[in-house]
Amino acid sequence: MSDITRILLIYTGGTIGMVQDHRDGQLHPFGFSTLLDNIPELKRFDVDIKTAQLSRIIDSSDMEPILWQELMDLIEKNYDAYDGFVILHGTDTLAFTASALSFMIQGLDKPIVLTGSQLPIGAIRTDGKENLITAIEVASSKSNGKAIVPEVSVYFEYNLLRGNRVTKYSAEHFDAFHSPNHPMLAEAGIQIVYNLPYIRGSSKARPNFFRKLDARIAVLRLFPGIDPDLVKAILFSGAKGIIMETYGAGNAPSASWFIALLKEAVDAGLIIMNVTQCLAGTVDHGRYVTSSGFDEIGIISGKDIRFEAAVTKMMHALGQSEVRQEIVQILKSSISGEMMEP
């Protein structure tokens, strides 16, 4: 077997591969071969690049858990044959996909790098070329025969970030993603400078693949004046897990009706995870009196997890078990570096 590095480039859709239709002026996804024709540079890589695509090429606003399962299957099937994986993805839900994959594929010893662009690859000022070329470079990079970044990451506009720590921050700037609670994994300038202390270690064994996801979740985002009937409707909507988006360090109204509803929901078997509406920082139960009763009720602190990671982690956890204790255990531990360690 030759020792040339092999990369599987997976196309899912997104702006990077879209063209403007002259009839309606709107952006539509197009086929992978056209995209590759726009980047002749790929042929100059000293890397063997093979391509694959999802069964449906989508604007990522149409992303669904079933397509995450398809992506996972594709990676699992090809895991031994490649040194790394690059996924081209629309930016809108890229943070959700990166997070979901980090929970579905645990214990990586190879890179999975997601990237996309704000302008189509065919546009003169596209950011897609640099993003794709450097993502491939990152996915191929090794030191002493081992991948330098054996985790799910996102490469965008010179920054390599941990996949389950990112959030789409701008619908306009090339610098579309931020990772407010975790340092960047690498910065690309003339050279790619890796931030080694913050990159997860390589697993010795083959990764574990967790296919099951349970999307029966709901989001309770608090705002001043929220109506008890609305809170009730969300908590008792039939969801099994709730992401509760609170203020600041995890604070919520201290009104007795609110606390009573939360308690009733947890007693009825609901799993509720508290995440902050703030872009940065952590939930800290008990720092203020307005969150002091949460541990006692049985509400789980999401600590410094991002919303996108919280949603997909809840789907993953609910998919793994029916037993409350086991689900809670998954949610409380940092599975793939998505939140601070206990």
Ligand code: ASP
């Ligand atoms: N709507 C597009 C998508 O997420 C936006 C993008 O790719 O930047 O597929």
